[in-house]
Amino acid sequence: MARVRITQVRSIIDRPQTQKNAIKSLGLGKINRSIELDYNSAIAGVVNKVKHLVKIEEI
Template identity: 30%
Template sequence: MADKKIRVTLVKSIIGTKESHRATVRGLGLRRMNHTVELADTPEVRGMINKIAYLLKWSV
């Protein structure tokens, strides 16, 4: 499962969100709106995505 990648895009602004959610966005490597990163498909990354799913768009 770790050899697969997930593309994650920040589609909503982090303005007005909880500080822990902002930290999670930064932890995923997202810097600005419409920024896309490719991450390893691990349970840790999936958990971070689930926490802030309302801010993201992703695909495997």
């Protein structure tokens, strides 16, 4: 499994509730907040839903 750092780069204001829930489930919520996770298919599905709000980089 690859480790990735996911950083929120855009706000969730005026976004659909499903996208807000996806950001919260990742453990984000504020701009420039980052988390490090093992990248698997479940995380990939959540990130795909909010790919325009986050930045992903391998570590």
